[in-house]
Amino acid sequence: DVKVTQSSRYLVKRTGEKVFLECVQDMDHENMFWYRQDPGLGLRLIYFSYDVKMKEKGDIPEGYSVSREKKERFSLILESASTNQTSMYLCASSAPLHRDRGNQPQHFGDGTRLSIL
């Protein structure tokens, strides 16, 4: 079974702090994703990575950055945390999709509920 592990289930930080959210997967997946989930807004893609040191912006990258130094680890960084970044953060991974076969599911971690005070 694929295991996606997020380092913290709950995290409380202060405005202006630099915050690191860590995600590790054990299936040698090339693709990794960071989402945030908010009531009424659903899941929104922040950043994704399709290989080591490669990253692409998702739909809401402002205020965030990411790091992928090793294949199994994808870190989300809040450069200067603000109260509007209080949210549930979800990490996911998947193997690459093949053009003729869409048979690679996304696997999610348990989420990190982040509160910025």
Place this chain on the structure above:
Amino acid sequence: KQEVTQIPAALSVPEGENLVLNCSFTDSAIYNLQWFRQDPGKGLTSLLLIQSSQREQTSGRLNASLDKSSGRSTLYIAASQPGDSATYLCAVRNLDTGGFKTIFGAGTRLFVKA
């Protein structure tokens, strides 16, 4: 722009009932459609994945169908149990983004009464 809609937003049924959750999407150029379950305060658990070339997938009491031409998918849950209570999300991966972008529905919150 792909949009994914789930109906109903919430559903309450007595234990033992068979039920259907609906998902519709506006752009049929998809790699796959995936159904997830989410318990309160938790991450997403993958239930079923249907490739764009497939019509349905089954796992235990769950059956998911896909009609790509009409932009619809259904998740059928047989003989519902209180443990099935959760939010169910459908998600599509788009061909035009190389499959990197997944569009999620808002979910159907299911409550199964004992």
